[in-house]
Amino acid sequence: MKTLNLGYPRIGSERELKWASEAYWAGKISLEDLIETGKRIRRGNWLLQKEQGVDLIPCNDFSFYDHVLDTACMFGMIPKEYEVVPEPLDRYFAMARGDQRYGLSALKMTKWWDTNYHYIVPKPGQKLQLVPYKLLEEVEEAKALGINVKPVIIGPYTFCYLSKMEDRLEEIIPLYVQLLHILAEKDIQYVQMDEPVLGVREDLNFSWAYDTFARENSAIKIILANYFEGYGKNAHWILDLPVDTLHLDLVRSPYQSFELLSKNSDKNFSLGLIDGRNVWKSDMKTLVSQVERAIQLVGRERLFLAPSCSLIHVPCDLDLETDLDIKSSLAFAKQKLEELQTLKAHFNGDLIDLLAFDRQKTETSEVQNKVYALTLEDERRSEPFDVRNPKQKAFFDLPPLPTTTIGSFPQTTEIRKLRANLKKGEISLSTYEEILKEETRKLIKWQEDIGLDVLVHGEFERTDMVEYFGELLDGFAFTQKGWVQSYGSRCVKPPIIFGDVKRKADMTVKWSAFAQSCTSKWVKGMLTGPVTILQWSFVRTDQSRRDTCLQIALALREEVLALEKAGIRIIQVDEPGLREGLPLRKENIRTYLEWATRAFRVATSGVEPETQIHTHMCYAHFREILPAIISLDADVITLECARAPQELLNTFKEEPYPYEIGPGVYDIHSPRIPHKEEMSQCIAEALKVVPKDRLWVNPDCGLKTRKWTEVEPALKQMVAAARSFR
Numbered sequence: 172m173k174t175l176n177l178g179y180p181r182i183g184s185e186r187e188l189k190w191a192s193e194a195y196w197a198g199k200i201s202l203e204d205l206i207e208t209g210k211r212i213r214r215g216n217w218l219l220q221k222e223q224g225v226d227l228i229p230c231n232d233f234s235f236y237d238h239v240l241d242t243a244c245m246f247g248m249i250p251k252e253y254e255v256v257p258e259p260l261d262r263y264f265a266m267a268r269g270d271q272r273y274g275l276s277a278l279k280m281t282k283w284w285d286t287n288y289h290y291i292v293p294k295p296g297q298k299l300q301l302v303p304y305k306l307l308e309e310v311e312e313a314k315a316l317g318i319n320v321k322p323v324i325i326g327p328y329t330f331c332y333l334s335k336m337e338d339r340l341e342e343i344i345p346l347y348v349q350l351l352h353i354l355a356e357k358d359i360q361y362v363q364m365d366e367p368v369l370g371v372r373e374d375l376n377f378s379w380a381y382d383t384f385a386r387e388n389s390a391i392k393i394i395l396a397n398y399f400e401g402y403g404k405n406a407h408w409i410l411d412l413p414v415d416t417l418h419l420d421l422v423r424s425p426y427q428s429f430e431l432l433s434k435n436s437d438k439n440f441s442l443g444l445i446d447g448r449n450v451w452k453s454d455m456k457t458l459v460s461q462v463e464r465a466i467q468l469v470g471r472e473r474l475f476l477a478p479s480c481s482l483i484h485v486p487c488d489l490d491l492e493t494d495l496d497i498k499s500s501l502a503f504a505k506q507k508l509e510e511l512q513t514l515k516a517h518f519n520g521d522l523i524d525l526l527a528f529d530r531q532k533t534e535t536s537e538v539q540n541k542v543y544a545l546t547l548e549d550e551r552r553s554e555p556f557d558v559r560n561p562k563q564k565a566f567f568d569l570p571p572l573p574t575t576t577i578g579s580f581p582q583t584t585e586i587r588k589l590r591a592n593l594k595k596g597e598i599s600l601s602t603y604e605e606i607l608k609e610e611t612r613k614l615i616k617w618q619e620d621i622g623l624d625v626l627v628h629g630e631f632e633r634t635d636m637v638e639y640f641g642e643l644l645d646g647f648a649f650t651q652k653g654w655v656q657s658y659g660s661r662c663v664k665p666p667i668i669f670g671d672v673k674r675k676a677d678m679t680v681k682w683s684a685f686a687q688s689c690t691s692k693w694v695k696g697m698l699t700g701p702v703t704i705l706q707w708s709f710v711r712t713d714q715s716r717r718d719t720c721l722q723i724a725l726a727l728r729e730e731v732l733a734l735e736k737a738g739i740r741i742i743q744v745d746e747p748g749l750r751e752g753l754p755l756r757k758e759n760i761r762t763y764l765e766w767a768t769r770a771f772r773v774a775t776s777g778v779e780p781e782t783q784i785h786t787h788m789c790y791a792h793f794r795e796i797l798p799a800i801i802s803l804d805a806d807v808i809t810l811e812c813a814r815a816p817q818e819l820l821n822t823f824k825e826e827p828y829p830y831e832i833g834p835g836v837y838d839i840h841s842p843r844i845p846h847k848e849e850m851s852q853c854i855a856e857a858l859k860v861v862p863k864d865r866l867w868v869n870p871d872c873g874l875k876t877r878k879w880t881e882v883e884p885a886l887k888q889m890v891a892a893a894r895s896f897r
């Protein structure tokens with residue numbers, strides 16, 4: 172029995188790649204040093220996988236920023252304006268994050284399927300050509316270590332779908348053919364073509380490309396990898412494709428996977444048994460019986476054992492955790508490979524102790540009962556928007572086009588160091604809090620000085636907008652080193668929901684009330700919404716996502732009411748995870764949106780009519796969920812918009828948004844400082860589709876990743892731009 176792996180985390184178990192890239196961008200280390208770090212990580216990952224007995228080890232799963240951008244570069248998709256950057260890796264980073272030195276803005280970034288990973292959306296335009304050096308270098312590096320790797324390549328349909336160039340398959344297929352030829356010459360035996368588009372589209376004709384590949388290349392075996400969903404109606408023809416192996420995500424689609432295994436075919440199958448999207452240990456007994464069934468259906472020679480998807484969505488190594496009560500229930504990337512090896516050993520006849528793993532079932536608790544007892548009253552504001560909106564206008568007395576920010580301000584090295592010191596016990600909690608209060612006080616003053624209208628406290632006390640709440644709520648565990656790449660060098664440490672969620676005490680009231688006490692302007696309270704907390708955590712699997720989400724909503728409802736009671740009358744409940752949680756298959760969308768929007772309303776609807784509920788979302792194609800966004804009944808929404816204003820504004824042209832809205836005028840994911848004229852342009856565009864008394868002016872998202880030197884001029888210009896329209 173053989174095993175294969177679809178991809179391994181590339182950020183490094185100590186986030187080596189993050190530190191090296193950020194040091195390189197800051198001019199603190201050389202390009203050679205950065206490249207060397209990349210090599211070290213790849214070597215480490217390959218050797219680890221070899222040691223774990225993985226038979227087909229991936230390459231090209233490494234990336235200095237993003238594997239979709241790598242693929243775009245492999246096909247020569249470098250927009251003209253970036254050609255001014257002489258060094259190829261700098262040009263690549265300029266596309267990913269913009270480059271002030273050359274006045275270049277970044278390409279658009281968006282979510283990878285239903286994950287919290289973000290990819291760079293390639294920009295079609297120029298003629299395509301094959302530039303495969305990154306991939307080939309990795310093949311050679313692995314060879315030097317005695318490993319004949321399996322390159323991972325985004326397949327043509329998925330790549331064209333993600334790049335919005337489905338009309339250019341004819342042009343790109345020959346480049347794939349050319350690449351396969353080159354790889355065959357290098358003695359590559361297997362290539363993994365990732366085609367997760369199979370999980371969302373049922374109208375594509377795959378045989379066009381894959382027949383060509385089979386005709387032109389008999390030497391290379393193609394593993395077609397679909398994950399995060401089953402094959403849907405594509406199951407009717409997928410077995411006719413001339414590929415060697417079909418990967419099945421048995422975690423997301425067990426039923427259909429076995430249907431495919433039962434059909435008559437000549438295919439080999441990769442059984443995606445081990446959950447690549449969650450951190451619980453596998454129940455080996457269940458896996459064994461699944462494999463046994465598969466063996467009965469197709470025979471063991473035709474099977475690979477595998478994780479369900481790439482392991483980049485889970486942390487690297489559980490061994491690094493020294494203080495985690497539920498550790499014995501968990502498996503991170505390295506441990507998942509160990510599970511794979513155990514399973515393989517079992518089927519190869521070694522005597523192995525197979526552990527059944529039953530997560531304890533908890534008794535129906537008070538919180539669960541509260542969820543069952545929720546009524547329509549609990550998710551309805553006491554007055555509809557048209558009645559409460561004029562009251563709010565009178566209550567807050569804000570100028571037209573009020574300016575605000577999304578919540579966080581720069582998380583400077585000093586602040587992070589301070590928190591690290593607190594964790595190490597080098598400073599006391601009261602010292603920590605005093606210093607952060609001082610930062611907050613300074614920030615309030617600064618916001619007053621530059622003339623912002625609705626102020627924020629800055630979120631200095633938060634490690635991360637989800638982790639922070641996880642640490643304060645019952646039912647969550649959190650790791651020390653459980654980092655998962657979110658985009659580029661940015662990582663998150665998703666908390667683990669293992670039990671019933673309950674609010675123990677106030678979570679944000681102290682900080683918001685303190686900030687409000689420093690000013691006579693309005694300070695906006697800041698919470699992360701129930702769907703986003705769910706979506707960005709690892710969840711328990713013994714109860715539905717819906718029930719877990721509603722439990723979180725009930726906890727947040729208490730916090731919202733506590734904020735209101737403390738005099739915070741504008742409360743933002745962020746839901747950037749709402750769109751991302753959308754099921755990939757259309758038929759599951761409605762049910763999801765019903766409970767997800769309900770959770771938001773449960774969290775927010777208990778307040779007085781004058782209390783203004785804001786929400787915020789980023790990176791979304793909002794059009795398809797606009798009715799759901801409207802059903803949140805939030806008084807104000809701030810949205811990411813700067814990298815793709817037209818898309819968003821067209822949406823509102825077609826369907827006017829009935830609440831107040833702030834389409835972001837400043838792209839905060841790039842270090843580049845926008846000009847006032849660009850922001851004015853955004854406001855002018857927005858005014859074409861949003862009535863003036865409903866429009867807010869704000870950045871795209873929080874400013875925590877930016878430097879003060881970037882934020883100061885940008886926000887001053889933003890305020891000036893807003894004023895020029897009043």
Ligand SMILES: Nc1nc2c(c(=O)[nH]1)N[C@@H](CNc1ccc(C(=O)N[C@@H](CCC(=O)N[C@@H](CCC(=O)N[C@@H](CCC(=O)O)C(=O)O)C(=O)O)C(=O)O)cc1)CN2
Pocket residue numbers: 287582584587588590591633634635636637638657658660661662663664707747875876
């Ligand atoms: N969960 C989540 N998902 C999300 C987002 C989000 O904000 N949270 N936003 C979008 C993605 N955007 C993101 C934006 C920023 C970061 C981000 O800045 N992450 C930080 C880590 C944040 C954090 O938890 N920081 C901790 C730990 C900081 C740290 O690394 N400390 C050093 C020591 C400090 C030092 O000496 O510099 C260490 O532990 O080694 C803290 O502030 O306390 C990073 O990668 O740098 C992540 C995602 C969508 N998905």
Ligand code: MET
Pocket residue numbers: 577578579636697745747787789872873874875
């Ligand atoms: C990813 S959405 C971020 C919202 C949060 N309030 C912040 O400003 O950082």
Ligand SMILES: [Zn+2]
Pocket residue numbers: 577747787788789871872873
């Ligand atoms: Zn955001």
